[in-house]
Amino acid sequence: MWKLVIRRLLDAVPSVIGVVIVTFLLTRALPGDPAAYFAGPAASQQAVEEIRAKLGLNRSLPEQFVLYVRDLARGDLGVSLSTGQPVANEIVARLPASLELTLLGVVLAALIAIPLGVLAASRPNSWIDHACRALTTAGVSLPTFFTGLLLVYVFYYLLGWAPSPLGRLDPFTTPPPGITHFYLIDSLLARDLRTFWAALTQLALPAITLGLFALAPLARMTRASMLGTLSSDFVRTARASGLSRFTVTYTYAFRNALLPVVTTLGMVFSFLLGSNILVEKVFAWPGIGSFAIEALVASDYAPVQGFVLTMALLYLALNLLIDIFYNLIDPRIGFAT
Amino acid sequence: MSTLAHARYVMSENPLTLAAFVLFFLLVACALFGPSLVPYDPLATDVAAALQPPSRAHWMGTDSLGRDILSRIVVATRLDIGIAVSAVALSFAIGSAVGCMAGYYGGGADRIMTRIVDTIMAFPLFVLAMGIVAALGNTVANIVLATAIINLPFYARVARAEVNVRREAGYVEAARLSGNSNVRIIMLHLFPNIMPPMMVQISLNMGWAILNAAGLSFIGLGVRPPAPEWGIMVAEGASYIISGEWWVALFPGAALMLAVFCFNLLGDGLRDLIDPRMRT
Numbered sequence: 001m002w003k004l005v006i007r008r009l010l011d012a013v014p015s016v017i018g019v020v021i022v023t024f025l026l027t028r029a030l031p032g033d034p035a036a037y038f039a040g041p042a043a044s045q046q047a048v049e050e051i052r053a054k055l056g057l058n059r060s061l062p063e064q065f066v067l068y069v070r071d072l073a074r075g076d077l078g079v080s081l082s083t084g085q086p087v088a089n090e091i092v093a094r095l096p097a098s099l100e101l102t103l104l105g106v107v108l109a110a111l112i113a114i115p116l117g118v119l120a121a122s123r124p125n126s127w128i129d130h131a132c133r134a135l136t137t138a139g140v141s142l143p144t145f146f147t148g149l150l151l152v153y154v155f156y157y158l159l160g161w162a163p164s165p166l167g168r169l170d171p172f173t174t175p176p177p178g179i180t181h182f183y184l185i186d187s188l189l190a191r192d193l194r195t196f197w198a199a200l201t202q203l204a205l206p207a208i209t210l211g212l213f214a215l216a217p218l219a220r221m222t223r224a225s226m227l228g229t230l231s232s233d234f235v236r237t238a239r240a241s242g243l244s245r246f247t248v249t250y251t252y253a254f255r256n257a258l259l260p261v262v263t264t265l266g267m268v269f270s271f272l273l274g275s276n277i278l279v280e281k282v283f284a285w286p287g288i289g290s291f292a293i294e295a296l297v298a299s300d301y302a303p304v305q306g307f308v309l310t311m312a313l314l315y316l317a318l319n320l321l322i323d324i325f326y327n328l329i330d331p332r333i334g335f336a337t
Numbered sequence: 338m339s340t341l342a343h344a345r346y347v348m349s350e351n352p353l354t355l356a357a358f359v360l361f362f363l364l365v366a367c368a369l370f371g372p373s374l375v376p377y378d379p380l381a382t383d384v385a386a387a388l389q390p391p392s393r394a395h396w397m398g399t400d401s402l403g404r405d406i407l408s409r410i411v412v413a414t415r416l417d418i419g420i421a422v423s424a425v426a427l428s429f430a431i432g433s434a435v436g437c438m439a440g441y442y443g444g445g446a447d448r449i450m451t452r453i454v455d456t457i458m459a460f461p462l463f464v465l466a467m468g469i470v471a472a473l474g475n476t477v478a479n480i481v482l483a484t485a486i487i488n489l490p491f492y493a494r495v496a497r498a499e500v501n502v503r504r505e506a507g508y509v510e511a512a513r514l515s516g517n518s519n520v521r522i523i524m525l526h527l528f529p530n531i532m533p534p535m536m537v538q539i540s541l542n543m544g545w546a547i548l549n550a551a552g553l554s555f556i557g558l559g560v561r562p563p564a565p566e567w568g569i570m571v572a573e574g575a576s577y578i579i580s581g582e583w584w585v586a587l588f589p590g591a592a593l594m595l596a597v598f599c600f601n602l603l604g605d606g607l608r609d610l611i612d613p614r615m616r617t
Binding site: 014015018019021022023026027137138140141142143144145146149150152153156157164165269270271272273274275277278281282292293296297301304305307308311312315316 | 458464468469558568572578
């Protein structure tokens with residue numbers, strides 16, 4: 001088991017190196033002269049040169065890369081121009097908000113998509129099968145920012161069920177003591193049900209928006225993969241041996257059909273982390289996505305680069321976890337290769 | 338069964354594909370002739386008629402500056418489809434060239450390409466597009482470039498895999514023996530044969546490219562106001578949703594959704610047409 005984890009970690013090293021190189025190149029591709037930019041319009045030629053030396057911009061590209069990697073190793077992502085704060089601090093403070101939203105979105109999507117896919121596959125051409133197909137085709141066509149707005153209109157403006165779409169908590173509730181920084185978990189740990197409810201109602205619409213988006217690929221994959229296993233020989237044998245429909249579907253077919261679904265999760269996370277930015281903007285969610293958008297509007301590049309790097313590393317880490325999980329549920333692959 | 342009969346069969350089997358074709362021609366017509374079809378100037382403001390709900394004069398209402406939303410949506414088609422088509426064309430051209438070379442020659446070129454493609458795929462793709470536009474500058478050309486880069490891996494991978502399984506095929510051996518150069522074999526013998534899966538990839542990708550470009554302009558990258566574009570129009574309408582002026586964001590959002598839906602259905606239909614085994 002540990003051998004496996006270590007090997008997967010080593011496999012991820014080239015990707016991490018690639019990601020760091022690309023983010024470095026993106027920093028260097030900045031239009032104009034970064035030194036003059038950091039110095040401000042009123043700076044003298046000498047001041048610009050000083051800043052250039054301080055930032056290491058007068059050195060060769062490989063040297064700059066070494067400096068960049070050294071800063072990264074120290075956890076230094078540069079300083080935000082508009083707030084004057086280190087980018088790393090800001091990202092660490094805002095990351096839990098984004099993670100809580102994304103993870104809840106995925107869980108919601110999986111809870112609906114997997115049973116739906118299984119039902120659709122075990123009753124081909126029934127109404128639930130058609131509903132599943134319609135939903136998966138429509139789901140991938142929905143722009144997340146648009147679904148988010150529609151939900152706000154229906155549930156906030158028309159029905160008044162949801163609180164106003166502004167952030168993680170309404171202004172009258174104080175955040176729970178920060179242990180995990182996930183408000184849902186923290187408020188439960190503090191046995192504060194009122195805060196839990198407040199956090200949940202704020203979280204519901206953005207999480208549903210994300211969930212709807214992730215639903216389509218997951219349901220589609222579950223359905224296709226269930227259809228595959230249900231028509232395979234071992235399922236036919238199980239049926240012929242007189243096992244109940246339930247046992248055949250769940251114990252035999254479902255467990256085997258789950259593998260490709262877990263693989264799809266990797267791609268789903270790529271889309272989710274991307275559309276997370278859009279959903280955060282719609283719901284004024286104080287995560288790293290809206291941090292990056294604010295920085296973009298102010299032409300403040302250090303936070304944007306830090307954000308891209310964080311997202312890429314997060315995505316790599318999630319893929320690693322999925323990979324390890326995949327090996328756990330399918331031991332055939334783990335130790336043979 | 339002839340292709341035409343098969344096409345008719347696929348259409349009758351799945352009426353949605355037919356609807357997608359109709360929608361597709363509508364989109365193309367809007368993109369080509371949009372500006373001369375619309376009742377109002379998409380940029381003309383009329384503060385007296387600001388934020389009016391849909392009416393006989395303005396079928397889809399007016400926005401906060403009194404501009405006619407229907408006219409803006411129709412005119413925006415050209416820009417939205419234009420960005421997506423150029424991005425997809427760019428990544429198709431580069432991706433298939435690089436993928437064909439890697440799949441045909443193998444070895445070092447193949448390893449380098451695979452590594453580059455894997456590196457692109459190591460990013461959440463929308464985030465990478467955002468980073469590229471932020472770094473290169475906030476212009477429509479860079480939106481096209483960023484969208485092309487994040488779509489590149491799909492074309493490169495398909496082309497590589499399809500060429501790789503065919504490089505030892507009988508007709509390739511025959512072409513080689515009759516003295517064709519490698520480049521000629523790739524261009525005239527292999528490339529036409531990998532076109533069907535590439536076409537499916539293109540139409541599946543188009544919808545995604547449109548979504549991406551609209552998403553980028555929704556967060557304020559690329560297209561600048563007052564230019565009519567679906568993503569920006571939704572962003573402009575976002576603040577009016579909470580006060581109940583739904584039409585400002587709903588109609589452009591619906592247009593965007595329909596366009597993406599149309600290309601996704603076309604992609605599925607095309608796949609059914611080309612490879613009936615792939616149907617899900």
